[in-house]
Amino acid sequence: MLDTDWSDSWRSAFRIELRAEAIGLAWHGWPVLPGTFPEMExxxxxxxxxxxxxxxxxxRLGAHPNEVAEWWTGQPYSLLVATGKVVDAIEVGVELGKCAARLLRATGHPAPIVATPDGRWLFLTAAADGLPEQLAxxxxxxxxxEGSWVPLPPTPYQHGVVHWRVKPEVCGWRLPEATAVHSVLAQALDQTETSTQLVAAAPVAA
Known part of the structure; x- marks a missing residue:
C-alpha cells in the first residue's frame, strides 16, 4: 500500500493529476493507456x-486526448505508455542509470528518463528494432x-510514485534516436563493469 493517506479526497486529487498528465502526453502524440494501481489488487x-x-x-493506441480524458474520469489509474510505435524504453538499474545520465548530459543531448520506486531507470527513445548485442x-x-509498456509519472507504487529524472520538456519533446542512447548506455556499461572489476581486485586491508 502507498505510504500515504489513500482517502477519497487524496484519491480524487491524485486522479486529476494523473488525468492531466495523460491528456498532455496524448496531445504530444504519446500512446498513453490507463493501468492498474496497488489498491485494485x-x-x-x-x-x-x-x-x-x-x-x-x-x-486503443493513438486515442484522441478527449477519449484519454474519459479513461481517467472515475479511477486514479496508473499512467502507462505503450512502446514500440512512437516510444521505446530501455530499463536499467540505478547505478548504470546514473552513469548513463551523466554521459548523456556531457553530450548535451539528454533523453527523457523515468525512475520507479523499486529502483529501475527507464531511458525513453524513438522506436527502434532492438538492442545492440552488447546491451542485449x-x-x-x-x-x-512493440507489445510492451512502461509506467510514467506520477504512477503510484506501493511505497512511492514514479517520477521524472529528466522531463520530456528538457528535450523539447523530441525523443532521441535509439542508437545514440544505446551508444551511451554501452559506454556506461563498460565503465560500471570496469569499476566493479577494480573493486573486486582491490586488496583487502589486514
Missing amino acids: PDAESWSGPVPVHEDWAD ASGEVRWHG
Whole structure:
C-alpha cells in the first residue's frame, strides 16, 4: 500500500493529476493507456507493477486526448505508455542509470528518463528494432519495444510514485534516436563493469 493517506479526497486529487498528465502526453502524440494501481489488487503487497486496464489496449493506441480524458474520469489509474510505435524504453538499474545520465548530459543531448520506486531507470527513445548485442547480452538492460509498456509519472507504487529524472520538456519533446542512447548506455556499461572489476581486485586491508 502507498505510504500515504489513500482517502477519497487524496484519491480524487491524485486522479486529476494523473488525468492531466495523460491528456498532455496524448496531445504530444504519446500512446498513453490507463493501468492498474496497488489498491485494485486484493493483496497489494504482491503487486509487481501496473498492467493495462483494458484487454484490448493494443487496439486503443493513438486515442484522441478527449477519449484519454474519459479513461481517467472515475479511477486514479496508473499512467502507462505503450512502446514500440512512437516510444521505446530501455530499463536499467540505478547505478548504470546514473552513469548513463551523466554521459548523456556531457553530450548535451539528454533523453527523457523515468525512475520507479523499486529502483529501475527507464531511458525513453524513438522506436527502434532492438538492442545492440552488447546491451542485449549484458543481463543489465531490458528493452521495451512493440507489445510492451512502461509506467510514467506520477504512477503510484506501493511505497512511492514514479517520477521524472529528466522531463520530456528538457528535450523539447523530441525523443532521441535509439542508437545514440544505446551508444551511451554501452559506454556506461563498460565503465560500471570496469569499476566493479577494480573493486573486486582491490586488496583487502589486514
